[in-house]
Amino acid sequence: MKPTPDTDTVVRAPSIKAARPKAKPDTRRRRFxxxxxxxxxxxxxxxxxxxxxxxxxxxxxxxxxxxxxxxxxxxxxxxxxxxxxxxxxxxxxxxxxxxxxxxxxxxxxTLPPVDDPVNFIPGVTLFAAEAISFVLFLTSLFVIIDPIAREPSEPKGDPASWPSVDVFIPSYNEEPELLETTLAAAVCIDYPRDKLHVYLLDDGGTDQKLAHADPDLAAAAKVRRETLTALCERLQVTYMTRPRNEHAKAGNINHAFKKTDGDLVLILDADHVPTVGILKATVGFFQQDSGLFLVQTPHFFVNPDPVEYNLGTFERMPSENEMFYYSIQPGLDRWNGSFFCGSAALLRRAALEEVGGFSGDTVTEDCETALELHSRGWRSVYLPRPLIAGLQPETFDSFIAQRSRWTQGMIQLFLLKNPLFKRGLSVPQRLCYLSTMLYWFFWFWRPIFLLSPLCYALFGLEIYRINLPDFACFVIPHVFAAAFLSQFLHGRMRWPLFSELYEYLQSFHVSRAALATLIRPRDPVFKVTAKGQSVEEDGFSPLATPFILVTLLLMVGLAACAWRYSIYPEHRAAILPVAVWNSLSLLLALGGLAVVYERKRVRRQERFTVDRSAELTFADGTSIDVTAADVSAGGVRLLVDPRWRELLGRQEEPVLTIAATEAEAATTTGVRIYRVDMRNGVLSVGTGFAPRDRQDIVEAARFVFGNSVGWDDFLDRKRVGAPTFFGGLLFFATRVVPRLGHVLLALPGALRRILTFQAP
Amino acid sequence: MAAHVPQTAVRPLMPALLAALLLWIGLAVPALAADRRVIPLSNLRDGQPEVTLHGETETVALRAILPPVAGLTSVVLALTYENGIDILPEKGSMAVYINGSPVADLPLAAFRGPVNAAITLPASLIRPGENQIVFQTNAQHRAICSVRGTYDLWARVNLAASSLTLVSDGGVPDPDLAMMRHLLAASDRAREPLAIIEVGSEADADHLGWGAMVAQSYGLLLGDQTPRVVAVPVPAKGAAPVPALESLPLPGGKNVLIGTRDRLAPLLGEARAAAITGPFLGVYPIPPGGKAGAAGGGFVAIASGRTPQEVDQAVMRLADVSRPLPTQTAMIVADAAPPAAPPPRPVQAEGRYRLSDLGFPTVQHSGYRYAGRFTLTLPTGFAPVGDRAILFHVDGAFEGNLGPGAVLNVRVNGRPAGAMEIDKRSSGIIENGEMPLPMALFRPGPNSIDVEAELPPGGGTDCVFAVRRPTFTLLDSSSIEIPGFARLVTLPDLGTLGNTSYPYGGVAGDEPAPPFDLVVVGRDPAWTGAAWSMVAKLAQRAGDLMTVVPYTGWDLPPSDNALIVGPVAALPQSVFTAAPLPGDRLAGLLEAGALIAQASARGEPMPAADRRALAERLRLGWSGAGARAPLRTGLASPPPLAGAPGSAADGGAQSRWQRMAGDVKETAGAGGGWVPEWARRGMAAAARYINRWTVDEAPADVVALTENADSLPEAALLQYRAPGNEALTWTLLTASDARSVERAMRSLGDAGLWDKLHGGGALWTSASTAVTTLEPNRPYQLILEPFDIGNLILILARNLSQRIELLFALLLGTTLVLTISMRLLLKRGHQERSGS
Known part of the structure; x- marks a missing residue:
């Protein structure tokens, strides 16, 4: 993109029309x-x-x-x-x-004959599922064929001429401690003070909430507003609320949007803690292109989702969203199809003003807004650098609630603002949006793929006419080539079978929301994803029932295959492929069972390994040299010489000074010592931040979220360990099989509860 | 009604019956002269004169066409049969059915030698025209009640020694035109040739063409039996005294006289000739006595007219078997419409067919081995993709105590195609059991599918305890599913010719085969007869009359597909330009074969040493040791190869035939008229290039043909691509001399050699039942339905399946071009988006 003449001076266009991207005069001529x-x-x-x-x-x-x-x-x-x-x-x-x-x-x-409706109807349904996933495959190939790898773009010119930025942190029911971290990090963002304004947009303390008919809820809202107001004053952040909770998150942001005037708007979820360099890495793009409305960055999560936690993959395997943020979004970016993901993104006010702020027709206001702006000729950019750290849902039901909302939103968009018919979009953009939206129909094809072998195994329905030679010559090469392709394109980010597992885990529960949306596209309402929930003890999730039943069905199906194999020799050539298919489904189902049998989980801050010299100073002036070993938003773990054990036992809050390095300044903050353990001949000291004042808060935040180099290292460490395809299968098995013992022990009880119509 | 007359029962009654018969004859003779018409059962089919029925049960049906006889008084079916020693007499029988009615249940106790049985049938049971005689055996082994034991069970009917005797008061009445067709096909004269009488010593194109049409209709009337047609020359006026019609030396009772009134008048006499006042058809009986009329019912049919055009009309009406002829002895053809095309023969294209659709009823077999058969008729041009399969969906059931190894085998055209394991673990019901049958085993035309179930008993093989035998049921709801296949003919292929007559006859794609040139080079009537026999057989396999353009002699190479018949030494060199064997070597080979066959025919087989010496001399001659020496002094030195020995073509007659063929072409081409000619030519050119990719040329090894000196061929049927750019086919029928070709044509039918034809050439001798096959040396392909995209894709798939390296290279090249073009198109956009 050629820079416009005003690149280094003005970011906010003098008028909306002037801000519209101009087509390059020679483009059309060149095209022909x-x-x-x-x-x-x-x-x-x-x-x-x-x-x-x-x-x-x-x-x-x-x-x-x-x-x-x-x-x-x-x-x-x-x-x-x-x-x-x-x-x-x-x-x-x-x-x-x-x-x-x-x-x-x-x-x-392979399709059953039309004159055999008993087989034809389910056969065509299976084929339809395959056809949709095939279309998704095609559009995905288009999306990722020529990805762009961007580097950060720092603002240029006199800082006085840099665009002003409003940081919007919408909140609904998050705890103050969580917000404190995010707000503290926000105010630490490295940007001229006079051009950075941080807003906490509280929807939990609105006038409507305060006037709630339930006095307890009203009182809680009042307390929340007071607490957050105090927190904001302490951190010098603007607290903002509104009279009514209309249009959920989009309405909240739009309310603030009308009352502010920053050239750019940085949107952060309440649990998305930004690095200090987030604006330095992104604002330059807006200077270069006056037609740019969005710079989106990835969501980096510091805690495992239920799958990662229950299978123990978080430390070893890239998270689910990495394929989207590091393979697909760069591909979308190539076609000017990268879209707003709700947080960790910088948007141009002028563009938003053109469409009246954030769209609120669907529950995925982010993608909807981007679609509107793309259709009006605005451009977007994707920067594949983790610049925020966030939290994922930690329980299976909150995970499902989040995904249900996304599914509903995408289906709403597909129905209400279908990109294929949306005026103003380029063909590549249509394909990009189509690809994105089609993915969210996985709830249709995944259960069909999973359960189709049962049609034959249990009922003898021949819905997919195949025999062993065809299976060997057409299906296996396809499966292998598809797996190879997936491994080739996304292998560092997505390991074998995990895509299928995520889709399977979501599909049953998400399908209810999806079907409801298909019937009444305008009905769904925004539901805030609960974060920071915990699992008190090991046991099946309340949503585990379908997974238990499916697993049992597939076991029965496999047994039926064995029975058929022994009793129908004439059908063995057809039974074997079904048995293989059924076995793969069962493996996936067992994986699902291992996930929905949730492990006990206490809430804690996620830690990152560091290695920094530091000094711990006590009230009497005694200073000891320590090493900061790892850090979280809540505190630091220190390694201390054992001779200081007695000193560490004092009931006081010493001051921790982390030494400066070439890249980072020194950090000083008060800490509270929680525990002291002896590990490998060294004292391991757990501390929590105990800021003495705002400065301590800011410095601690700067230390923890100062830069994302550690995050990159964390991501890269997992990516370089990516296995081969078969190694990935083995990895999957090693994650699932050890869990099955617990699962099987708990299964009878769960079944009993299911049979008595209780949640397992 | 049924007469169960086993041999053992007949013997004690014989003297009494004989006496009664003599008394009856003695009384009856003064009153009337009885006609006794004996039809050997060997007349009812080609090939070996015997029927062998195998296994526990098998059924064989014979088709007998009976002549109309007046006052039928007695019908006797005399059978001579024998059976294997292993059949338990108490459990073995051979049932005989006539037209579906059981007439005898003969015991299978004839293991000491052939036995005779005479079954007197009620006269009302049979009818003039087509009748069916069915033999059905039921047998059980004496000692081995297992699958293996069933292979010891056999019964054989000696057809040559068996007969159907018709005794009537009036014999065959004087024929009329309607009856003539029955008489042509009647089984009592099945071994007699159809004689087409030729007035004049010089064969002309008209006569060849008319004869070809009549011969074709004869082939159609005969059903499956191989027609034999001979040419009988009668001297023209002036050359010699013309005999009267009644005194002609005819080879049999089936004769047709064709020609213009003026030409036939001397033979017919004034009165008969005067009746020819237009396109004329008539039939005259041959008086009893003499060779031709010995048995009565002999006739000479006349097709004539005042002009050749009127003869054309008469011949076409005579040949049109779809329209009955009137019950009168002569007629002037008033409805001169061209022969109507018969309803298309049912062929099985892509789709699913139940066995009931294919004429196979549900069968239930109790025993250890079931064998059944049905036929699948695939269209001309059937060309499957390499390893695709036709699916046989089996619906069936079995019960009883089966042992391990129970299996259902399927063979296609005699070759193993699939098997399905059935054993005691199964439920007893086979529901939609899928058996893939390789498509490569199938061919255009009829395909025989044999189903054989082996049902070994679970409790050993002791027949004493084998009270309850396994039962197998094959339901007619079973089906055959044919996937898509290309419509592509690869020629030369005598198998395709033998099965479907293509490229001379039949329907290929949506269009009938185009007219072809029938070229006879050779003065002897035997060559004309051989040509007519060929076209008669081809019409039979095509199921319809073919359009020919006749040529006698060789002026110019044919411009269409051609069937060329003539003595090898008299054929011009241009005939052999593209042939798989050089003319001179073929001539030497056939001359040598003729010498050996002639000796065999005389009953003095040539000693083996002489045969080997003969073959050695041939090889020496080919190795260039010297000029080709005469093989035997008794055989005249062959004339030079070059030049046209036949008479100059009758330009007027040929142009008329060409015009008629042109009309047929136009009619046939009307359906595909939307396709411009240039497109057709372009497609043909493309097909030529595809040929180059996909076919391998393999020259025939002539020397190898002499290695077996015991059966040097005396006749050859070669098919090859005509010289030139057009994809035209020539099929050459040749031998060294007229007697050789007569013998060869007779053995083609009698020995059942027609069904053994395949490849690019067949060489055979009447002294043997073997056929030497030449692989096609320069195969080429004809695309049927060339403007059907689906067909083109299937053709491409078929060809590329055989050239995987080509397919792979094409894929890599395409992908590379796609990648490069994508890169060039995307590069600028990528730079713009990334800002680089």
Whole structure:
């Protein structure tokens, strides 16, 4: 993008019209140049031939041979993919070819006959599920074919000319301690003081809440408002609330939006703690492009979600959202399709004003707003740097509540503002949004994929006409190539079977919300995701019932396959593929069971490993040298020489001074000693922050969230340990199998409760 | 009604019956002269004159066409049969059915040698025209009650020694036109050839063409039996005294005389000739006595007219078997419409067919081995993709105490195609059991699918305790599912020719095969007869009359597909330009084969040493040791290969035939008229290039043909691509001399060699029942339905399935181009978006 003449001076456009992105005068002419026409012709011809070859009904031996050849070629080309764009794209296309072949074969050779409705109807349903996921596969390939890797863009010019930024931190029911961390980090953001304004937008203390009919709730709201007002005064943050809780989060932000005037708006969720450099890394983009409305950054989570926690993968495997933030969003960015994700994003006020603020027709106001602005020609940018640290839902039911809202919102968008028919969007943008929205129909295809083998195993329905040779020559190459492709594209971020596991875990409960939305698209209302909940003891989640039943059904299905295999020799060629499919489903179902059998979880701050020299000074002036070993938003763990054990036992709050480094300034704050343990010949001292004043709060926040280098290291450490495809399968098994003992022990009780119509 | 007359029962009654018969004859003779018509059962089918029924139960049906006889008084079915020694007599029988009614239940106790049985049938049971004789055996092993034991069970009916005798008061009445068709197909004269009488010593194109039409209709009337047609020359006026019609030396009772009135008049006589006042059809009986009329019912049919055009009309009306002829002895053809196309033969295209649709009823078999058969008829051009399969969905049931190893086997065209394990663990019900049958085993035309269930008993093989035998039921709800296949003909292929007549006849794709040139080179009538026999057989397999353009002699190479018949030494060199064997070597080979076959026919087989010496001389000649030496002094030195030995073509007649063929072409082409000619030519050119990718040329090894000196061929049927750019097919039928071709054509039918044809060439001798097959040396492909995208895709898939390296290279190339074009298109946008 060429910088506009006013790049280094004015960010806020003098008028809305002036802020509209201007089409480059030569773009249209170039689009129709002879060269591009010829290139398009070549592209279309080669794409047509590519599809024709994929559709060619060569025999199964030829097909299998081609698949093997393609996978081998892709394996070799994949070695050069990081360095050579062409090698990456060739690899992707070759592997996709196998899937194309499978799909055409599936379409032409495996559907039950129409005159057999008992098989045809479920067969077509299964095919429809495959077809939708195939369309998603295609659009996803388009999205990620040419991703952009951006670097931070610092603001340029005289700081006095930098755009002013309003930081909006909407809150509804979060605890003050949680908010304190976020607010403290926000005020620490490295940006000219006169151009940075932090707002706590409290929807938990609105006039409506204060006047609630229930006196207890009204009193609680009043206390909340007073507490947060005091907190804001202490941190020099503007507390803002509103008369009524209308339009949920979007309404809250819009209310503040009208009362503020910053050129840019930084939106942070209440539990999203920003780094000090968040604005320095992003504001420059707005200076470079006056048509830019959004810079989105990834959401980096410091706590495990229920899957990560219950399977123990958090420390070893990248989180679920990393594929989206580090593979898909850079791909979307290429097509100017990167969209607002609700937090950790900087937006241009002028653009928002053009559409009347944040949209509130759906419960995913973020994506909706981005869709509106993209359709009006505004541009977006995605910066793949973790610049905030947030919290994920920690219990399975809060996780499901969050995903239900996202699903509802995306389905609302699909129905109410379908990108395929939305005026103003470019074709690539339509495909990008379509891809994003289609994903949220996983609740349709995932259970179908999972349960389809039961149609044959239990009822003998032949909904997918296949035999062993076809299975070997078409299905296995497809599955392998698809897994290889996934591994190739996202292997560092998403390990085998975990995508399927997440979809499976969400699908049953999300489907209820999704179906309700399909029937009444305008009904869903915004529900705040609960964070910081805890699990008191080991046991099945209240939402575990469908997973238990599905697992049992699949076990019965596998047994039925064995029975059929023994008693129907003439059908063995069909039974074996079903049994393999059923087994894979069962493996996934067992994984699901291992997740919904939740481990006891106490709430605690997540810690990051550091290695910084520090000094602990007591009230009597005694100072001892210590080492800061790890840090969390709540405190620091120190390593101390054992000879100071007695000193550490005093009931006082010493002052911790962490020494400066080349990159970071020294930090001084009061701490409280909670425990002292001897580990490996060294005293391990747990401390909590006990700030003496605002300065301590700010410095502690700056220390903890000062920069995201540690986060990058944390992410990279997990990515470099990515296994191969088969290693990933083994990893999955090693995460699930050890949990099954507990699960099986608890299963009879859970079943008993299910049979008596209680939650397990 | 049924006469169960086992041999053992017949013997004590014989003297009494004989006496009664003699008395009856003695009384009856003065009153009337009885007609006794004996039909050997060997007349009812081609091939070996015997029927063998295997296993515990098997059914064989024979089709007998009986002539109309007046006053039928007695019908006797005489059978000679034998059976294996292992059949338990108490449990073995052979039931005989006539037209569905049981007439005998013969015991299978004939293991000491053949036994005779005579079954007197009520006259009302049979009817003029088509009748069906069915043999059905039921047998059980004496000692081994297991699957293996069933292979010892057999019964054989000696057809040559068995007969159906019709005794009537009036014999066959004088024929009329309607009756003539029955008489043509009647089984009592099945071994007699159809004689087409040729007036004049010089064969002309008209006569060849008319004869070809009549021969085709004869082939259609005969059903499955191989037609034999001979040409009988009669000297024209002036050359020699013309005999009267009644005194013609005819080879049999089935004769057709064709020609213009003027040409036939000397033969017919004034009175008969005067009746020809337009397109004329008539039939005259041949008086009893003499070779032709010995048995009565012989006839000479006349197709004539005042002009060749009127003869055309008469011949076409005679050949049109879809329209009955009137019950009168002569007629002037008033409805001169061209023969109507018969309803298309049912063929099974892509789709699912229940066995009941294929004429296979539900069967229940009690025993240890069931064998059944049904036929799947695939269209011309059936060309499946390499390893795809036709699915056989089996619905069936079995019960009884089955042992391990129970299996349901399926064979396609005699080759193992699939098996389904059935054993005691199964439920007893087979519901939609899926068995893939490789499509490569199927071919265009009829395909025989044999289903065999082996049901070993669970409790050992002791027959004493084998009270309850396993039962197997194959339900007619079972189905065959045919996936999509390409419509592509790969030629040369005598198998396709033998099964479907393509490219000369039949329907290929949506269009009938185009007219073809019938070229006869050779003065001897045997060549004309051979050509007519060929077209008659082709019409039979095509199921319809074909349109021919006749040529006698060789002026120019044919411009269409051609069937060329002539002596190998008289054929011009241009015939062999593209043939798989060089003309001179083929001539030497066939001459040598003729010598051996002739010796065998005389009953003096050539000694093995002489045969080997003969073969050695051939090889020496081919190795270039010297010029081709005459093989035997008795055989005249062959004339030079070049040049056209036949008479100059009758330009007027040929143009008329060409015009008629052109009309057919236009009619046939009307359906596909939307496709411009240039597109057709372009597609043909593309097909030529595809040929280059997909076919391997394999020249025939002539020397290898002499390795087995015991059966050097005396006749050859070669198919190859005509010289030039057009994808035209020539099929050459040749031998060294007229007697050889007569013998060869007879053995083609009698020995059942027609069904053994495949590949690019067949060489055979009447001295043997073996056929030597030549692989196609330069295969080429014809795309049927060339403007059907689906068909083109399937053709491409079929061809690329055989060239995986080509497919892979194409894929890599395409992907590379796609990648590069994407990169070039995306690069600028990427730079703009990333700001780099």
């Amino acid at each position: 140049s002879l060269r591009s026409v010829l290139l398009w012709l070549l592209l279309l011809l080669s794409a047509g031939l590519f599809l024709a070859l994929a559709a060619l009904p060569v025999g199964r031996v030829a097909s299998a041979a081609i698949s093997v050849g393609v996978v081998a070629a892709a394996f070799v080309l994949g070695r050069f993919a990081r360095r050579i764009w062409h090698a990456r794209t060739l690899t992707v296309l070759l592997l996709a070819f196998v899937t194309f072949r499978y799909f055409f074969w599936r379409l032409t050779g």
